[in-house]
Amino acid sequence: MIVNDEDNSMEHNKKTHLQQIAEDSKESTVYLKTRLLGLTFQVGTGFFVEPDKIATNIHVIEGGFPGCSIKIVTAEQLEFGKVPLIQRISKPINNLVQQLFVGILKRLKTEGHQKPKHLQNIKETPEYTIEGVTAYDDKNDLVILKVTETGVHLPLGKYDSFESDEQVCIVGYNKKKYKSIAGTISAAQYKEKQLQIKVKLPKDHTVGHSGSPVLNNKGQVIGVVNSVIGSGSDKDGTVGENSTSFVYAIPLTILKALLANSGDVETISEWWQHPRTRAYGKITLGNSKLRAGKYKQAIAYYDAALKLNPDITLVYISRGRANGRFGESKAKQGLLVEARSHFQVAIDDYSKVINNKVIIQDHLRSIAYNGRGWTYYLLGQIETKEGNIQEAQKLFQETVLDVNEALRMQPEGASLRSSYFHTRGAAKAALGDHREAIEDYDESIRLNSKKALLYHDRGLAKRCLGQVEDAEADFAKAKKLDPDIED
Structure with missing residues (x-):
């Protein structure tokens, strides 16, 4: 394929245009953090959809x-927080003196003709006061906040004004820094239910883009980010480095419907007491326990969440x-009855996702x-042992x-597909088809060359075929990547 200077110029212009859109959207995009007893335990992004609504x-x-x-x-306040303390103190004092001087002059000129004071706007205040919630959708994970001050709202686009492969821009916060991510819409056929956007996340990307606006090439909102899946190191789609990932967004139709149904303001404390809203708190606690390997506690929180909101x-x-994972830990302890029980519950949960006709997102079904x-x-391993x-x-x-089926539903996304090929390779090896298992391991490694377990399992398959030297090379590679991997 020949790429000429004109193609390069067009690509450069598109990139520059998206960067300008991101910069123009900065004053409309805010950083949110939820704190408990002085500690931040949840962060994300929001954006103005009306002058007093986020x-x-x-x-x-x-x-x-x-x-x-x-x-x-x-973003202005976050940047201000990085300024040395002496500058933070001196600058406001200087500004205050200037404002007092200017204010005295104005008062002398306009005495007796004062206009009523309006609400502060984004130019005047770096923080916002939440009055409460005006609307929320507890099935699609979307909420509208009412604030006392006013801000510059982003324009809303048209729900049907985009196609697959269209370039978009996602703006939000990562590690307290305002950042933009360029991407392309990879699935627009579900645009009334879910947008799928293909991106390459930077190496240092963590969390914070939940709630970010998805902007088209006119700077208009066409979706709201609610999850990032892909680029994981395991079978669960967690985010990794510089690999193709997928951002999933709530489409504009749902956001517009929610805005149209905005009603009376309900305080945050009152809103938090709704059972279906409280479910999200249980999920966060469950996720933290899962990451910590405390599977029993994680399961309890997920049970509570689904009891509050089964959707x-x-x-x-x-x-x-x-x-x-709890079943795996029980199996390693020799507690096979308990392991079977947990495995069956896991199978039932995955089957609920697979068989749910309301869900149309293929990426969720592929993971399930x-x-x-x-x-x-x-x-099958337990049955083999017995x-x-x-x-x-x-x-x-x-x-x-x-x-x-998982591979058919997930045609893109290196890390997820790598995990899927590894799963199938392990099953083929267990069936005694080591050559096809190696083919799957080869593809898995091609897609994710930094995971030790892939080399280890390919080495086992090669050893079964008598490929001793190649097997030892794979074992050595696995050991280099992870010195703690079992021999």
């Missing part, structure tokens, strides 16, 4: 615990993952198919079938 995700501001508070600040699909996947396939594989070879073979075959 849109964001429910999970960004979920709380409901005694001592919880939400703070909204601008949050991602919780079934998270609970399935927690039960799967792979999760269920991996759990079938783990159950000598139930025929039953084990059926489970390994079910794994292959599930991963085939």
Whole structure:
């Protein structure tokens, strides 16, 4: 393929245009943090949709615990916080003196003709006061906040004014810094339910873009970010470095409908008490326990969340993952009855996502198919240990079938597909088809060359085929990547 100077120039112009859109949207985009007893435990992004209204995700501001508070600040305030203390003190003092002097002169000229004082706007205040919630959608993770001050709102686009492969810009906060991410719409066929946007995340990307606006090339909002999946190091789609990831966004139709239904202001403390809203707090606690390896506690929080709000699909996947990992830990301890029980609960949760006809996002189904396939594989290992070879073979075959579906539904996304190929390779190796297993491991490594387990498992398959030297090379590579990996 020949790329000429004109193509390069056009690409440069598009990039520059998106950067300008990001800069123009800076004063309309705010940083939100939820604090508990003085500690920040949730951060995210919001943006003005009307002069006194800010849109964001429910999970960004979920709380409901005694001592919880939400703070909204601008990029200007975050940048001000990095200025040395002496400059922070001297600059406002100088400004105050100037304002007093100018104010005295104005008062002398306009005495007796004072106009009523209007609300502060974004030029005058770096922080905002939340009056409460005017509307929320607890199924789609979207909330509208009413603030006392006023800001510059972003223009809303048209829900049908974009196509697949269209370039977009996502603006928000990462590590308290205002940043933009360029991407392309990779699936517009579900634009009334969910937008899928392909991006390459920077190496240092963490969290904070939840609630960010998705902007088209006119700087208009066409969606609200609510999750990032891809680029993970495991089977759960967590974010990694410089790999293709997918940002999923709530489409404009849902945001516009919510704005149209905005009503009386409900205080944050009152709103936090709604059962379906409180579910998001349980999810956050469950996720923290899952990351810490405290699977029993994570499962309890997910149970509580689903009892409060059974419509949050991602919780079934998270609970399935927690039960799967808890089952693995029980199996390693030799507690096979308990392991089976947790594996079956995981399979049931993944099946609920797969069979839910309301869900149309293929990426969720693909994760559920792979999760269920991996759990079938783990159950197959137990059956193999107990000598139930025929039953084990059926489970390994079910794994292959599930991963085939997962791969079909997830045609892009290196890290997720790498995980899927690894799952299928493990099942094929268990079925005795080591050559096809190696082919899957090869593809998995091509997509993610930094994961030790992939080399280790490929080495086992090669050893079964008598490829001793190649197997030892894979084992050495695995050990180099992870010195603690089992021999």
